Amino acid sequence: MAFVAESDRIFVLEQGRVAESGTHGQLMASQGLYRRMWDKQHGFALSKSGHAQVEGSRLGRLPFFREIEPIALQEISRLFVTERFEAGVPVVEQGEEGDKFYIIVRGKVDVVVGAEERKKVAVLEDGDHFGEIALMHNVPRTASIVTQSPCICLALEREDFLPLLTRFPSICESLEHSLRIRNQRSAAL
Structure with a gap:
């Protein structure tokens, strides 16, 4: 996906249809499907x-x-x-x-x-x-x-x-909080 960032125009397909199009900068700024895919695959x-x-x-x-x-x-x-x-x-x-x-x-x-x-x-x-x-x-x-x-x-x-x-108590708090939210969502379904 790194080479796609240098393209003049990018077309993002979703279920066979064009969902978004634009330059890398425009699509990153729009916070849409392209941005979500980019963020998922980088780092x-x-x-x-x-x-x-x-x-x-x-x-x-x-x-x-x-x-x-x-x-x-x-x-x-x-x-x-x-x-x-x-x-x-x-x-x-x-x-x-x-x-x-x-x-x-x-x-x-x-x-x-x-x-x-x-x-x-x-x-x-x-x-x-x-x-x-x-x-x-x-x-x-x-x-x-x-x-x-x-x-x-x-x-x-x-x-x-x-x-x-033990060194970073915030890790435990953050994980436990996230797991509680996930369990609440699962129970609601």
């Missing part, structure tokens, strides 16, 4: 060897890290490790212990629920994340995540993350 560095990194400022755009001070976000960003998955393999299985949080750097995954009859409930792609509850609580996964394409993910293990909570 990652991917080396030629396939090693990924996430910037602290990119973590700060996630709802549960939004209120965390920049120095803490930088420390968190250094704890992520790169994990690669081939197409058609599970990243996590419903019911297993959740001990990692993931950000998809490149690729696409299906979110699947059910043991006997598996049902796809969502698709996640570049810039999306899953498993944030695993950073705070040892609870079973509520869904399986299966790769649609080869994926490069960044993973943060709970045991690496927990020591930061």
Whole structure:
């Protein structure tokens, strides 16, 4: 998407129709679909060897890290490790212990629920994340995540993350607040 920023005119398609058009600057200023896609896909560095990194400022755009001070976000960003998955393999299985949080750097995954009859409930792609509850609580996964394409993910293990909570209490408060809001929304559905 970096090369697209240099184009004279950009057309953004949604469901086969032109949703927006303009220069990179115009589309970024409009805060529409293009801006959301741009923000989702930026803030990652991917080396030629396939090693990924996430910037602290990119973590700060996630709802549960939004209120965390920049120095803490930088420390968190250094704890992520790169994990690669081939197409058609599970990243996590419903019911297993959740001990990692993931950000998809490149690729696409299906979110699947059910043991006997598996049902796809969502698709996640570049810039999306899953498993944030695993950073705070040892609870079973509520869904399986299966790769649609080869994926490069960044993973943060709970045991690496927990020591930061004593140094930066705002992390715990922010995560717990975000989880409460998410649970309230789920209960309302």
